[in-house]
Amino acid sequence: MTEGKIIKALSGFYYVLSNGEMIQCRGRGVFRKNKVTPLVGDNVIFQAENDKEGYIMEIKPRRNELVRPPIANIDQAILIFSSTEPDFSPLLLDRFLVIVEYSEIHPIICITKADLLTDNERLKVNSYLEYYRSIGYEVILLSSKSEEGVNELYPLLNGRTSVFAGQSGVGKSSLINALNPELQLKTDEISSHLGRGKHTTRHVELIEVCGGLVADTPGFSSLDFTEIEAEDLGHTFPEISGKSDECKFRGCLHENEPKCAVKTAVENNEILKERYEHYLQFLLEIKERKPRY
Structure with missing residues (x-):
């Protein structure tokens, strides 16, 4: 054995x-x-x-595991989202963050294709990224082509097992190739007919990159909250979790309850309204989920 x-x-x-x-x-x-x-x-x-x-x-025994992509014992998740082509999606990013936070995996947000942004587009994307940084997330804006920001990833990968996950067509394989050009992972362009990325990674595999192990995974267009209960959701939003103890009612879901500190924080612009709206959308999905037997 x-x-x-x-x-x-x-x-x-x-x-x-x-x-x-x-x-x-x-x-x-x-x-x-x-x-x-x-x-x-x-x-x-x-x-x-x-x-x-x-x-x-x-x-x-596993320290943690993800369902999509199917992988276990991960130290950190490198969440790869594009700034354009396809457009940056805060809603989809928040879905990934919820799954990763629930699985107790450390997330790092990487926004690719920075070289394609106009000045106005960069300002808009940066406003989102500054908010994510303000609530404790590590955020890197990078470009595989110009190599802007790529060197910031090197020390973060060394000695760790990382999963690269995110939207299709955002450049996950291109980024891994930029980190280790010898790999030459297969990449593809955005499908002009579908308006989204073509899947170029067909299975999960751990690859040696920058002194650590990196998983190149298939891209996904959606994630379901199959394992998460309504009372757990708030704990996956750091800014909501941090305010929960100030709510009047224990177990407050920050939806319709009176004297909710989270809703007050949204009104006072302490919590980004769009993030709170995503929370409510996810909460509704969980409540309407068909029970498992």
């Missing part, structure tokens, strides 16, 4: 890195029986039949 880390999952095979060697493994039937799926990032115990093939026997 040997311990290793799954760094790629593809077509029912799990590629386990152990002592510098790659072993192609299958999962034991007991995982299917117990409805447990090995994930990229899992630390596992495996039994090798030879020096290239084996079976995963045990999955070690």
Whole structure:
């Protein structure tokens, strides 16, 4: 029995890195029986039949996990969003932030394609980014082509396992290529017919970049809050969580309750109104979610 880390999952095979060697493994039937799926990032115990093939026997306890992209034991999430082509979407960014915060993964916001912004567009995007910084998020504005801001990522990746996630067509693979040109990950342009990015990454894989492990993942156009309950949502918004203790009622959902400190903070421009509106939209989605049986 040997311990290793799954760094790629593809077509029912799990590629386990152990002592510098790659072993192609299958999962034991007991995982299917117990409805447990090995994930990229899992630390596992495996039994090798030879020096290239084996079976995963045990999955070690996970520190955290994401459903989309399916990955485990992540130190930080690099959330990649474009400033233009496709346009910057604060709503979609907030969806990702909620999922990452709920999973207790440290987020870093990266806004790509800065070289394509006009001066007026840059001012608008920067106004959003300054707010995210004010509530504690690390934000980097960068361009893979001009390499603006790319060097700020180097020390943040070293020694950590990071997931690169975000909207399709925003330049995730291009950014990883800029960080490590030897990789030459496949990239594609925006689809002019659909107006959104074409998916160029088909599976999750951990790649060595800048002294750490980085997951290049498929892009997503939406995220569902399948695991999050209404009372948990406020804790995924740092500025709302920070005001919650001042609300009159314990368990306040900051919706229709009287003497709500969060609503007062929105009225006083202490909390960005658009972020609060996103919170209410997500809260409604969670309340209207069909119960699971």
